Amino acid sequence: MTNARLGEALGLLGIGHAAARVYPVLLELAPAPLGEIGAAAGLTGPELTSAYAELVAVGLASAAADDQDVVAPIPPAAGLEILGRHRAAEVDVSRLTVGGAFESFRRQRLAAYNDDLVEVVTGEAVGPRLRQAWASAREQIRQFDSPPYFPLSGATEDALATLTRGVRQRVVYSQASIELPGNLEEAIEPCVEAGEQARVLPSVPVKLLIIDDAYALVSLSIKEADVHNTLLIVQPCGLLSALVALFEQSWQSALPFHGRAxxxxxxxxxxxxxxxxxxxxxxxxxxxxxxxxxxxxxxxxxxxxxxxxxxxxxxxxxxxxxxxxxxxxxx
The missing domain is CATH 1.10.10.10 (Winged helix-like DNA-binding domain superfamily/Winged helix DNA-binding domain)
Structure with a gap:
């Protein structure tokens, strides 16, 4: 594994940039004095001490009292499992926080009146609005993807056309998306082969489509979408910012998925x-x-x-x- 890929993997587990620079050098040179490890990584003094202490704290390296102490990596299985669980817990807390904020928003504003910040789309109007959203993207699309899907013919072709236009597309798929018969070969793989950046989580908190930083399409919940076929169109506001933040945190925690390609x-x-x-x-x-x-x-x-x-x-x-x-x- 290259240092760049190892650094990315450590970053996904929440390990800081400096510590991620030290760890591959530790694997290459250890056992060796900590000062020698730091010099090879381009770190000295308090910055080295802090970075190495982070590796010790997560169970990836042996402790050191000073720069002259000989240090070495520790088998990572236990430490990585704890880190993985910690990151999963952080995502769960974020889901609950954003979900609670949204429910409060819906109770206070949607139930009272319909304004320019949120539009409710239901029934047969859902399909055209989804197609319009894909066509309107200019820079990037961020998406949480999970069944059930609205019956929209040509949805995969719309996504491929968007990629052809040079629009960056990042999608976090749920486990259910991969397991749905035929979906992997007919929808996911063609998009990944065309340049879509895909990642996978056991589940996603909501069905979500963010168009540039302009607006988002949100199902009230995955369960409700199966019954009501209802979308919220969210314009720029605090709720849109929260949805973007939720996507980015989930993206960092998700497993990269490249398909057969x-x-x-x-x-x-x-x-x-x-x-x-x-x-x-x-x-x-x-x-x-x-x-x-x-x-x-x-x-x-x-x-x-x-x-x-x-x-x-x-x-x-x-x-x-x-x-x-x-x-x-x-x-």
Missing amino acids: VPRPGGLLPADRRLLWLLWLLAGGARDEVVARELGISRRTLFRRMEVLMARLGARSRFQMALQAQRHGWL
């Missing part, structure tokens, strides 16, 4: 490309039966494939397998 990393033979695809699906949170279906194999064969991967990576669990796969540059 990922470049084959070093260390894998051509015959193992399907095993790499298996890793992407498992890391994305897909269930065993979904992974087996996408690969066209039985669950029994799937378990054998996983045993091969775990043995090759020296892992005893799927969590360890994902961590080791990242260190090898496979994810």
Whole structure:
């Protein structure tokens, strides 16, 4: 794994930039005095002390009293699991906070009157407004994607046309999006291959489409959307800012997803490309039966494939397998 990719992975876990500079040097030079590690990383004095203390605090490095102490990395499994849980808890708190703010907003303003900040769109009007939103994007689209979907023909073509126009597209898919039969091959993969930046979370807090920084389309909730087919069009205001912040925090915590089009990393033979695809699906949170279906194999064969991967990576669990796969540059 390159230092850049390792730094990005550490950043997703909430580790600071300076500490992320020290860690790859520690892996390369340790055991060595802390001062030597810091010099190689371009850090000295209080900045080095603070950065290294952060690595010690999260369980990635041994403690050091001064620059002359010999330091070394610590096996990361326990520390990374704690970090991962901490980041997930932060996202959950953000969801609750934004959800509560929105419910308060809706009670105080939507129920009282309809003004220029929020427009309610229902029924057959939803489809044209979604299509209009995609066509109006000029710089970027940010989206939380999860079933149920409004029955809109040509939705994938609209997204591809937007990418062709040079509009940056970032989408956080829920696990349910990947598991929906046919959705991966017919909707997600074509967009990823066309340049969409995609990530995956076990679930997303709301169905959301943010057009540039101009406005957002929000379903009242995923559950309600299945019954009412109702959208809120949110114009620039505090609520729009909160929705943008929620997306960005969820994006940082989500797992990058590149589909079948990922470049084959070093260390894998051509015959193992399907095993790499298996890793992407498992890391994305897909269930065993979904992974087996996408690969066209039985669950029994799937378990054998996983045993091969775990043995090759020296892992005893799927969590360890994902961590080791990242260190090898496979994810």
